Amino acid sequence: MDKKTILNQTHHNLGARMVPFGGWEMPVHYGSQIEEHHAIRQHAGMFDVSHMQIIDLKGSDCKRYLRHLLANDVGKLKSTGRALYSCMLNSQGGVIDDLIVYFMDETWYRIVVNASTAQKDLGWIMEQVGVFGVEVLPRSDMAMIAVQGPKAIELTLPLLNEELREAAADLKPFSAVWDPSWFVARTGYTGEDGFEILLPQGDCIALWNDLVDAGVRPCGLGARDTLRLEAGMNLYGQDMDETTTPLVSGLGWTVALKPEERSFIGRGPLEKQKREGIPQQLVGLVLEGRGILRSHQKLFAADKQIGEITSGGFSPTLERSIALARIETGSPHGFDVEMRGKRLPVKVVKYPFVRHGKLATKL
Amino acid sequence: MSNTPDGLKYAKTHEWIKDNGDGTVTVGISDHAQELLGDLVFVELPEAGSDIAAGDEIAVVESVKAASDIYSPLSGKILGINDVLNDAPESINDSPYEEGWLFTLKMTDKSELDALMDADAYTKHAQDEEH
Structure with a gap:
């Protein structure tokens, strides 16, 4: 039995064609994938991405742990709210998953990983904690909506509470703001501007409906795939997996080999591949x-x-x-x-x- | 619910067949099939004049999602193809039984028509496949 997001019935009511995806029942389109694609390129559209796994890492060793776990260097995140795209590698340098990590504060980082790899990722992340003072907290209590397109920010801002609205209006790309319950990031997977909003499940249907009323078009995973392909963004399981390194997957730019003393998982094999010729x-x-x-x-x-x-x-x-x-x-x-x-x-x-x-x- | 007009014949592989009454048929794909495929973006049609047998793979329709083979429901010679689909494959989504036809065929064995389904039988077949 596939899992259902909090928006499942909403998708059915909107006439979505539902398909199994990574253990979830998700909308592939609501009538026309191509029209949904154009809506995001030209106006604004949104995806239910609640199937993706949000994981909070808390504790005094968070930063040290993530500098060991990830191929990109969270040390680059100098101010709170900044985000970083990274691969998480196995000891052979193969890609376990790609993810986004947000720097919340010195003792709290938030990561978002793919749905189809969520269980594997959680297992790996917990296994690597070892002696690090880090707590791994899957946030299955939260839902996630990605609003994307040239009008996405303008149409979303009025739906945020006043404090969050002011902060979100000033967000730079690849940054986030939050209050105790909602989290708004200027990130996405379409090549357009927009927000990814992480929020309590109980608030999710109301926000979705308000976005529909504001003229934001519901879009399925089909359009999400053609948008990310046009934007040249890799898809885990197709463009890279555990048998390929980031270096042969167009993701060399996400691997931080400097500083040289940072020993992250998979570093040795990547250096060897680089030495011997990619x-x-x-x-x-x-x-x-x-x-x-x-x-x-x-x-x-x-x-x-x-x-x-x-x-x-x-x-x-x-x-x-x-x-x-x-x-x-x-x-x-x-x-x-x-x-x-x-x-x-x-x-x-x-x-x-x-x-x-x-x-x-x-x- | 998909539209399945009476008066047409249907194949298990989701083609519809219209008997033109003069020994020729027009062939397309059903509304149910185009719904399953999603937005169509490419169609490869057979050559007019080619001889084909029932069950031959003779065309390909590709949607944003996947490529799907089209099988000839009958034996015969291809008379005409719907050239409009080269530039407007979405005609199949918009009008599967009219503008979106694929090809016409001159039958060599009219009795093959009897093996095809009517609208009721096809509707049931499509429902069974969904579950």
Whole structure:
């Protein structure tokens, strides 16, 4: 039996098509995935992301512990409310999950991890606590709504209480403010501006309905996937997993190898990979002709397979097919994708493909 | 609830078949099928003039979600294809039984029509598949 978020009945009432996702029953769309996608690029839309796992870490050793646990360095977070994107690695340097960590205060950090990996992550996080003075507190009492799009902030602010509203209006990207019950972060997974709001389950349905009344369109996980792909953001389980390092997954920028004395889990294998030459890289692809790129389609230069697509699909903004692919380092920039037995040319392009509603690469 | 017009025949693989009464049929995918697929973004149609057997994979429709093969419900020769779908695959979502037709076919064995389902049987089949 799939788990249900507090908004489950609300989704049904809105006519959502519900699908199993990471152990949860979640909306994939409410009628048209493409219209939902455009709503977020052009106006404002929202996702129920209550299936994601919020975990609070409390205690005097929080910072030391997270500097050991994560490949990115929470030491970079100089002021409270700042957020950091990081991978959590196993001892071979493979990615257990990607996450966002928020610096609340010297003895309190908040992290948000993927739904499908939540149990595995919690197990790992608790196992690594060891002698650190850290308490691990899963916040299953909280729900989470992501409001995204050029109008998202403007439409959300009036729905916050006065104190939070003033603080949220001044938020810089990748920062958060909170009061004892609500937490508002200027973060997201779409390439648009917006908020992610963490709040008590009891407040969640009312906020959702108020956002609907304000003109924010409910959007499903389908649009969430095409938006993040256009924004060139990795999806755990497709673009990276426990068998791949961040370095072969386009996430080298999230690994803090300096300062050299910080010994985080997975550091050794990453340094070795870097020393010996990173064997693969993640690239953006555009299909030149007709068809749709899909994950696991193989890529060939002449007759040699040089890689495969990790995430592919139709880009509603660009009205053509785009993909992320892992290819051997040093591959030529012209190669083919194999699609139903046929080979079609693809072009390597820089990603993100789309940011803030506009083309962000050269097609 | 999906729309399943009377007077059409249906295949288990969710194609609809309209008997044009002159030895030809028009084929498309059902409203139920387009709902399951979601927004369609690409259609690959057969070549006009090609000879096909019932059960052959002859077209592909791709939605934002996935690619799905279309099987020919009948044997015969492809007469015409709906070119509009090359530029407007969403016609299948908007109008699965009218503007969104896929191809027309000249039947070689009319008795194959008898093996197809009517609207009631197809509705039941679609419901059974959902559960």
